Amino acid sequence: MGIWISLISFIAVIVSGISLIIAVVKRRPKKRLGYILGGSVILFIAGAILSPSSLSLAVISPEVETDGSGKATIEGEATTDAVLTINGETVKNSNGSFRYTVHLQDDNEQNVVVKAVLKDQKKEQEVLIKPSKEFVAYLEAEKAEKELTKQVETALALAEADPTQKNYDEAATLVHSLSKTYEDYDQRLSLLQDHIQIASALEKAEQSLSRTDLETATKLVAASANKANFDDRLTTLQTKVAEKEAHEKLQAQAVKAVEKAEAEPTEANLSAATSAIAQLPSANEGLTQRAEAVRQTIAEQERQLAKAEQERQAAAEQQANQASQSNQDTSNQAEEYVMITKTGAKYHTHKCGNGTYFSVTLSEALSKGLTPCKKCF
Numbered sequence: 001m002g003i004w005i006s007l008i009s010f011i012a013v014i015v016s017g018i019s020l021i022i023a024v025v026k027r028r029p030k031k032r033l034g035y036i037l038g039g040s041v042i043l044f045i046a047g048a049i050l051s052p053s054s055l056s057l058a059v060i061s062p063e064v065e066t067d068g069s070g071k072a073t074i075e076g077e078a079t080t081d082a083v084l085t086i087n088g089e090t091v092k093n094s095n096g097s098f099r100y101t102v103h104l105q106d107d108n109e110q111n112v113v114v115k116a117v118l119k120d121q122k123k124e125q126e127v128l129i130k131p132s133k134e135f136v137a138y139l140e141a142e143k144a145e146k147e148l149t150k151q152v153e154t155a156l157a158l159a160e161a162d163p164t165q166k167n168y169d170e171a172a173t174l175v176h177s178l179s180k181t182y183e184d185y186d187q188r189l190s191l192l193q194d195h196i197q198i199a200s201a202l203e204k205a206e207q208s209l210s211r212t213d214l215e216t217a218t219k220l221v222a223a224s225a226n227k228a229n230f231d232d233r234l235t236t237l238q239t240k241v242a243e244k245e246a247h248e249k250l251q252a253q254a255v256k257a258v259e260k261a262e263a264e265p266t267e268a269n270l271s272a273a274t275s276a277i278a279q280l281p282s283a284n285e286g287l288t289q290r291a292e293a294v295r296q297t298i299a300e301q302e303r304q305l306a307k308a309e310q311e312r313q314a315a316a317e318q319q320a321n322q323a324s325q326s327n328q329d330t331s332n333q334a335e336e337y338v339m340i341t342k343t344g345a346k347y348h349t350h351k352c353g354n355g356t357y358f359s360v361t362l363s364e365a366l367s368k369g370l371t372p373c374k375k376c377f
Contacts, residue, residue, distance in 0.1 A: 063130060074127050077096050087113060104129060194224050201216055253276050
């Protein structure tokens with residue numbers, strides 16, 4: 001119907017147009033011819049609208065290769081009013097042209113159906129999407145990456161269950177071999193490294209029980225996000241270090257006391273050293289032996305003092321005896337006896353000449369006015 005209306009109205013337009021021109025030239029009435037021309041034009045337009053359009057559909061290429069990421073673009077032309085779908089998805093038809101991007105998920109080729117519908121008309125074409133070499137290589141790399149991430153997960157899980165340096169190094173090597181950066185893996189590695197560093201510092205401090213090593217471990221624990229995992233161990237370590245320092249203080253006091261007793265071996269110093277040794281939490285054989293040596297030294301000193309006292313007393317007694325003997329000798333010398341006669345004027349040490357001699361004390365002879373004999377004295 002639309003076609004016939006268009007055809008008849010087209011003829012009417014031509015005839016009325018020519019008639020209008022002639023009327024203008026010959027100066028005849030042209031109003032009615034103008035109405036006829038206008039009506040014919042309107043009918044022609046209506047007939048064109050009612051006339052069905054011819055459906056067209058054409059794709060630029062029946063085979064399209066993807067880029068490196070697996071994307072391929074289908075391009076083509078179709079009747080402006082046609083409704084386009086590709087694989088069932090409606091596609092925008094802009095002024096008779098269309099573009100549609102297909103994204104392959106694997107390295108298999110894919111047939112894409114392009115359909116155009118205009119009223120009761122329908123056309124379709126198939127387009128083959130082929131994966132490019134770059135995309136295939138990308139898929140293989142992705143596959144390898146997935147396999148590697150599985151290994152990373154296993155290695156990280158093992159390192160987290162048993163956080164040793166060896167397990168950490170193996171997990172870190174796998175993580176760093178990944179082609180992409182995974183924030184989660186990096187965070188887990190950071191926590192593992194932190195854990196191992198703290199555990200190493202704690203182990204060192206537990207072996208040395210050093211205040212410096214304890215402070216180092218304490219700072220690391222305080223700065224860690226996992227410090228709750230180390231609080232009990234750190235508390236135990238702090239207790240042990242405090243006990244060790246207290247022991248060392250007692251040890252130093254005992255050593256100082258023993259050294260003083262060795263320098264000045266007196267009973268008071270020995271008693272102080274023995275008391276300091278007794279306060280030690282465990283027996284110290286070395287200090288005990290040194291204290292015993294001091295005890296023996298003191299005992300030897302006492303023996304020497306006793307011997308010296310005995311010798312002094314013996315010397316004093318001997319001196320007293322010697323003094324007594326000297327006094328006796330002096331006394332004997334004062335009571336010396338001489339020989340005299342009844343008529344003689346001399347005293348003698350022995351019978352000297354004729355006469356009757358008898359013994360008298362020197363003092364008695366002197367009291368009689370006798371003088372010593374020149375022969376005897």
